[in-house]
Amino acid sequence: MTSPFSNSQYPIYLHLLLLLRFSSLDEDCTLEKEEGLVEEEDEIDQFNDDTFGDGAIDDDWQEEHKRLAELEERKNDGLGGLGLGGLGMGGMGGGDSSTVQLPPPASREGGGGDLAESLAMLILGADPAIASVGGPAGSGDRSTGLPPPPSMPQQHHHPSQLPSHHQLTPSGLPPGPLHPSLLSYQQHQHLLRRGGAPMQQMNSHNIWENNMGFGPVSVTPGLITQMEDSPLMSIIKEVGLPNRPPPVMSEDGRDFSERAPPPRSSSPVIGSPPVRAVPIGTPPKQPMSHIHHPTTVHVRAPVHHQHRYPPSFPERISPNTLLNMANSPLCRPPFPAGVGPVLSQIQRAQMLNSQVAGFPRGCQGPPLLPGGGGFRPFFGQPPPHRMGPHHNHVPCPIIRHNTTHLHPQHRRMLTQRMQSRGGYRGGRVGDWRSRDPYSNLMTQREKEWVAKIQMMQLQSTDPYLDDYYYQNYFEKMEKRQERDRDGVRKEHTTKLITPQVAKLEHTYRPVQFAGSLGKLTVSSVNNPRKMIDTVVTSRTDDEEKREKQVWNKRRQILYTVEKMYSLLLEVQDFEKRFMQTPEEQRETLLEQHKTHTLQLYASLKEKEWDDRVSDEQCLLIMSVRKGKRLISRLIPFLPPLQAATVVMGIARNLHALAKKDKQDQALCWLVEPVAVVISSLSSAALTDLLQELQGSEGQLSKVLQNKFGVTLLYLILSEGERMQSSDLNCQLMDDNRWTELVFSVTRELLNVPPSSLSPPLFTPPNLLSLFSRYVDRQRLELLQEKLQISALSR
Amino acid sequence: MNYMPGTASLIDDIDKKHLVLLRDGRTLIGFLRSIDQFANLVFHQTVERIHVGKKFGDIPRGIFIVRGENVVLLGEIDVDKLCDNVLQQVSIEEILEEQRLQQQAKQKTEKAKVTALKDRGLSIPKADNLDEY
Numbered sequence: 001m002t003s004p005f006s007n008s009q010y011p012i013y014l015h016l017l018l019l020l021r022f023s024s025l026d027e028d029c030t031l032e033k034e035e036g037l038v039e040e041e042d043e044i045d046q047f048n049d050d051t052f053g054d055g056a057i058d059d060d061w062q063e064e065h066k067r068l069a070e071l072e073e074r075k076n077d078g079l080g081g082l083g084l085g086g087l088g089m090g091g092m093g094g095g096d097s098s099t100v101q102l103p104p105p106a107s108r109e110g111g112g113g114d115l116a117e118s119l120a121m122l123i124l125g126a127d128p129a130i131a132s133v134g135g136p137a138g139s140g141d142r143s144t145g146l147p148p149p150p151s152m153p154q155q156h157h158h159p160s161q162l163p164s165h166h167q168l169t170p171s172g173l174p175p176g177p178l179h180p181s182l183l184s185y186q187q188h189q190h191l192l193r194r195g196g197a198p199m200q201q202m203n204s205h206n207i208w209e210n211n212m213g214f215g216p217v218s219v220t221p222g223l224i225t226q227m228e229d230s231p232l233m234s235i236i237k238e239v240g241l242p243n244r245p246p247p248v249m250s251e252d253g254r255d256f257s258e259r260a261p262p263p264r265s266s267s268p269v270i271g272s273p274p275v276r277a278v279p280i281g282t283p284p285k286q287p288m289s290h291i292h293h294p295t296t297v298h299v300r301a302p303v304h305h306q307h308r309y310p311p312s313f314p315e316r317i318s319p320n321t322l323l324n325m326a327n328s329p330l331c332r333p334p335f336p337a338g339v340g341p342v343l344s345q346i347q348r349a350q351m352l353n354s355q356v357a358g359f360p361r362g363c364q365g366p367p368l369l370p371g372g373g374g375f376r377p378f379f380g381q382p383p384p385h386r387m388g389p390h391h392n393h394v395p396c397p398i399i400r401h402n403t404t405h406l407h408p409q410h411r412r413m414l415t416q417r418m419q420s421r422g423g424y425r426g427g428r429v430g431d432w433r434s435r436d437p438y439s440n441l442m443t444q445r446e447k448e449w450v451a452k453i454q455m456m457q458l459q460s461t462d463p464y465l466d467d468y469y470y471q472n473y474f475e476k477m478e479k480r481q482e483r484d485r486d487g488v489r490k491e492h493t494t495k496l497i498t499p500q501v502a503k504l505e506h507t508y509r510p511v512q513f514a515g516s517l518g519k520l521t522v523s524s525v526n527n528p529r530k531m532i533d534t535v536v537t538s539r540t541d542d543e544e545k546r547e548k549q550v551w552n553k554r555r556q557i558l559y560t561v562e563k564m565y566s567l568l569l570e571v572q573d574f575e576k577r578f579m580q581t582p583e584e585q586r587e588t589l590l591e592q593h594k595t596h597t598l599q600l601y602a603s604l605k606e607k608e609w610d611d612r613v614s615d616e617q618c619l620l621i622m623s624v625r626k627g628k629r630l631i632s633r634l635i636p637f638l639p640p641l642q643a644a645t646v647v648m649g650i651a652r653n654l655h656a657l658a659k660k661d662k663q664d665q666a667l668c669w670l671v672e673p674v675a676v677v678i679s680s681l682s683s684a685a686l687t688d689l690l691q692e693l694q695g696s697e698g699q700l701s702k703v704l705q706n707k708f709g710v711t712l713l714y715l716i717l718s719e720g721e722r723m724q725s726s727d728l729n730c731q732l733m734d735d736n737r738w739t740e741l742v743f744s745v746t747r748e749l750l751n752v753p754p755s756s757l758s759p760p761l762f763t764p765p766n767l768l769s770l771f772s773r774y775v776d777r778q779r780l781e782l783l784q785e786k787l788q789i790s791a792l793s794r
Numbered sequence: 795m796n797y798m799p800g801t802a803s804l805i806d807d808i809d810k811k812h813l814v815l816l817r818d819g820r821t822l823i824g825f826l827r828s829i830d831q832f833a834n835l836v837f838h839q840t841v842e843r844i845h846v847g848k849k850f851g852d853i854p855r856g857i858f859i860v861r862g863e864n865v866v867l868l869g870e871i872d873v874d875k876l877c878d879n880v881l882q883q884v885s886i887e888e889i890l891e892e893q894r895l896q897q898q899a900k901q902k903t904e905k906a907k908v909t910a911l912k913d914r915g916l917s918i919p920k921a922d923n924l925d926e927y
Contacts, residue, residue, distance in 0.1 A: 436809060436825075438809075438825065438827065438838055439809045440809070441809075441827045441828060441836075441838075442808055442827060442828045442829070446828070447805045447808070450803075450805060450829060450830055450831055451803065451805055453831040454803060454831060457831075
């Protein structure tokens with residue numbers, strides 16, 4: 001396989017490459033070759049046409065001679081009409097195409113009369129068969145305005161048969177027996193004489209029409225009128241194709257088998273591509289086919305062997321020849337306007353084809369150049385045509401204003417540079433690019449995307465920081481230019497604009513539905529998923545201080561409590577240790593113990609007073625659950641007096657403690673030790689205790705809300721009662737304090753709403769008796785009810 | 795079409811014939827079809843050209859995707875300009891053979907050098923092909 005980048009000439013390479021690539025299209029390849037061969041023939045043929053006036057094949061002139069001779073004879077017979085009719089039948093196949101060819105000119109008005117006439121002559125004169133049928137009928141057909149497609153097949157069919165016909169005619173035809181088609185030669189000659197246009201022109205037109213199927217060539221109106229009335233016309237109107245049912249043909253009863261060979265299944269020209277099943281005139285399914293249409297004139301003849309259509313074209317004219325002949329007029333400017341759209345269509349098709357199939361025609365270039373001829377100009381047009389727009393693009397490079405902060409001078413320079421480079425290159429590159437089937441794999445959008453990314457990288461908020469040297473260089477250049485030009489051109493002194501690209505907001509806010517727990521997060525490259533949604537709560541200094549203080553305080557309390565605990569534990573363990581230590585060390589231990597206990601108490605008590613527990617301290621310690629527990633464990637180890645003070649302190653602060661204790665009622669732990677203490681209290685102390693408990697106004701109510709408080713109260717009361725009942729010399733009643741206190745208690749108890757009275761841990765039995773002493777029966781009953789003191793508990 | 799005046803971009807080089815030299819020393823020639831922001835290149839109808847002395851050989855490789863970081867340099871080939879007459883193209887087998895011989899010779903000299911140095915008590919650590927390591 002040849003290297004794609006060999007040093008060989010480009011067009012040849014392309015040719016080879018395309019051959020290799022499109023090897024499947026054998027048809028095309030052979031066609032190419034054949035066309036190459038034929039090209040030269042073309043020229044000669046054309047030349048012949050010019051010289052000899054008719055289908056430039058040797059046989060043709062013989063035919064022509066015969067025709068002329070016969071016509072000369074018949075002219076005077078006046079068989080014009082009849083001949084027409086008969087010939088119309090006979091030469092239907094061939095005639096049709098010619099007729100069809102002719103009608104287009106006939107149908108259209110405009111165009112030079114000469115042109116029309118010459119066309120007519122060309123058509124008519126080219127083939128006896130055509131001539132016979134052609135003129136009148138054809139024009140009629142055309143005048144109906146039928147577009148080529150239905151008639152195209154017959155047109156294209158026609159040429160394939162023409163050569164064969166011509167082949168036969170010299171061999172088989174005696175001049176004597178009249179070929180039906182010849183009969184109409186009368187008319188043909190008539191027309192010919194009329195027109196007098198060179199056959200060549202007509203021929204070429206004919207061919208062109210034949211192949212292209214475009215018929216915007218006008219014909220003499222006279223011709224039309226002449227032909228209109230012919231019966232053939234009507235027939236031909238009906239009959240679109242050469243392979244119409246026999247009636248048309250056999251009308252005359254002539255046997256044309258001699259004249260026309262059976263419809264060909266293969267192309268007449270040896271080596272040419274096989275006959276196409278699709279007639280030339282059919283619209284191409286792919287652009288490719290359209291391209292080849294001009295070249296492939298061979299059409300699969302209809303399978304009616306009965307139809308014998310004498311080919312109107314000389315045998316040696318291949319479809320390619322025809323094409324070339326057709327092409328040349330195409331390329332000539334003075335052609336009627338109707339050609340325009342045709343050409344562009346071909347051009348378009350070719351362009352498409354070149355994109356898709358790699359422009360197989362392109363390979364024809366160099367070899368065909370010497371031939372000149374039809375192809376070259378044909379294909380020469382599209383590329384230059386395409387170059388036009390290409391040239392337009394190059395001078396205007398796209399400048400992205402939003403992203404670059406290039407110096408305007410720089411930009412200008414580069415623009416100029418690009419222009420100069422592009423202008424030179426564009427001519428060649430565009431052509432080459434258009435032939436590259438793999439071009440533009442990267443779409444414009446993709447290119448822009450990459451460019452955008454690259455531009456984004458250039459964005460800078462501080463160009464002097466990012467690209468110092470660039471900025472300075474252009475500043476210098478600017479200054480230099482200014483100096484050189486002496487500041488004449490103001491545009492160069494424009495200020496350097498450095499656009500500040502706005503920073504895009506890139507934060508992603510996750511979607512959150514109202515009331516849902518958490519956020520719906522869609523993670524992407526730009527927004528990686530947050531695994532932990534940490535929310536920073538910034539606190540002010542004050543808040544922090546306060547919080548710190550609170551925590552510090554609590555920690556302090558706990559610390560104190562724990563310290564006390566350690567002491568307490570030692571105290572608790574004293575006994576055990578005492579038992580274990582030997583005699584000698586017992587004293588020390590004992591002393592230690594005492595110290596500890598003192599210490600414990602010391603931590604609780606007020607700084608100054610020995611017999612009063614520091615409220616503050618007590619509160620602090622008791623506020624903590626641990627502290628409550630501590631106290632409850634501590635009290636038993638304290639000496640009675642100290643214990644009493646502790647209890648006093650508790651009682652005193654109970655209202656405050658009760659509030660804090662609402663939830664867990666940890667104060668209840670204190671019940672037992674406190675009970676013990678109370679039982680050992682003197683009456684005076686008891687009274688004091690009760691007083692303490694009551695405290696200020698409203699204090700008792702709070703106390704009563706607490707379980708412990710109620711219990712404590714009951715304890716106190718019961719103790720008092722016990723004292724009273726047991727000890728006659730109780731000093732409890734000595735001063736009225738006790739009585740008053742009890743009274744107030746009872747009052748309170750009665751007043752307190754039952755809801756706020758919390759049930760005690762236990763109800764001492766002698767309460768009722770206590771109350772009975774102090775309250776009247778009614779109240780007693782009420783109290784009883786309230787406090788649920790059963791009489792039985794007495 | 796100029797996308798970014800004043801900048802170097804490969805966009806203008808698309809669909810043109812290029813020669814690229816890779817970090818491993820290979821020379822690739824192909825049509826640059828696609829690029830991206832990392833200068834990863836997609837080559838079409840790539841041919842690896844091996845040069846040995848005045849001879850060179852082309853090995854057709856098809857489609858190549860080159861990672862941008864492995865490109866040393868990249869340049870457009872002017873198709874109009876004919877190849878210089880100095881270089882002579884040979885077949886693939888021949889050029890591979892030549893290359894092998896060249897490598898062999900190189901290794902020999904290298905080995906000789908190393909032994910010579912060793913004899914003199916010097917040892918130069920073998921330079922790796924990869925420059926990072």
